[in-house]
Amino acid sequence: MGTVAVVGGGVIGLSIAWRAASAGWDVTVHDPTPGAGASWVAGGMLAPLSEGWPGEEHVLELGAASLARWPEFGDRLQRATGCDLFTSDGSLTVALDAADAADLRTVAEWVQAQGHEMRVLTRAEIRELEPSLGPRIRLGLLAPTELAVDNRILVDALHRACVEAGVRFVATAVDSLDALPADRVVLAAGSASARLWPGLPVR
Template identity: 70%
Template sequence: MSRTVAVIGGGAIGLSVAWRAAQAGWTVTVHDPAVASGASWVAGGMLAPLSEGWPGEDAVLAAGAASLQRWPDFGRELEALSGESLFTSDGSLTVARDAADAADLRRVAEWLETQGYRLDLLSRAEIRAAEPSLAPGIRLALLAATESAVDNRALVRALRRATVDAGVAFTPQAVTDVDALDADQVVIAAGTAAARLWPGLPVRPVKGEILRLHHRPGVAPAPTRTIRGSVHGRPVYLVPRGDGIVVGATQHESGEDTQVTVAGVRDLIADAGALMPSIGEYELYETAAGLRPMSPDNLPILGRVSDKVVLAAGAGRNGILLTPLSADAVVAELSGTPLAEAKTCSPDRFDGLGASIDRVRK
């Protein structure tokens, strides 16, 4: 018998779930009035669980690393199916401009080693040799050679092509009532809107502004690696693209606001220039803002909450990184065999969500 699943949300995670579910034999419909938009369209595309790791966030690191491990095969399969070129950087470099930042880098490196990841600390001379366009005042850097980045817009184009080829149907219907959907199973992968579809889901919107810069003739080329740093306490990253650099990202608890502010653009340009002085000569091609769907503990919420509904929510600032793990976890839930690597991401860690799972298990 045909098994049907409705996926609410057509961002990177929703499309990946739909694609993998169709490959597993499900008849899939994606419900989204604006497929491949929202946070997936605005994202920086970093695949950097080690660089973003912080002592004490062991579960966040484990989930991100499990998804990073899936990315090479996941990305190559999509590239072969779609003809898109996805990967844009070779490694990540987190830099320190002062003594306090350098101390933090050493602390992170020591913690990562206890988790089984040995990263290299680079001196001033090694930094200049690796990325000559960076500011000469940078005193220390942490190199994560296994990390990467992808072009998020190429990713959603590739996923749209892959889902169509796999037989996934699309409807622009905006879902307001999960119970009204005529499907055997429902997957909620609707970003910040997920909280409106499942009562008690602890997902909140956090605005992030980004800049897309185009390279101009005669200007220093973009770094080959993703560059991360902190300027005046503000985190900033530079992600290479084929035509330039993506600079991000601000972070504001501002509800559903997606307007780009003058202050946000000013700070991003100033902070990026502190890491790479020549960036001021690039063309400011686009400014954009998206809403990150954040969970209270920075872990995604992946798993079953009723006999019909599975969540793929709360990926936060790591939605692109967590895409392959989220898809595998959801398809495993649909088949009744939960994915061990996603156990810490289960909804039952939150009061009110876990109760519904207990009823299912009984």
């Protein structure tokens, strides 16, 4: 197959490294502290539908396609490592005031119009679903197909799967992509990516 250098050992970099090594590539991950960046402090929410907004059709399409792939990807990783990744299915977003409630209705109507399942819940429905929520909740938005993972277990599982698949780890920072001796280079360094690829619009 050839060689692959992955710059960045977060969820994206480790996922690519694992799958590439599993497919027969000779893979090296370059990261001084794999999994210690944004992937370690993330919320683990797989919620592209709840975060949708009118005018962002392409973002919603990409997020929904990613969400649809997560169950198979997560199941494969769980089988490979024995780690239990998923913490919930379905997400509930709540509104505390009239402005928040109006925003949730906007999201619900627009996301439903794009063909995705979302339900607006009344106060009574919210209390039935989540009795511990306070009485100030005005409205809820339920996305039953969204998921959540434990991000730190995910990072550990990916690292373990990479090691078992034969991925090598180099704990030195990369100063130039051109200096990497590989057939393919994957840049997955998060906020540091713009330093290695000037002009990359990372925000």
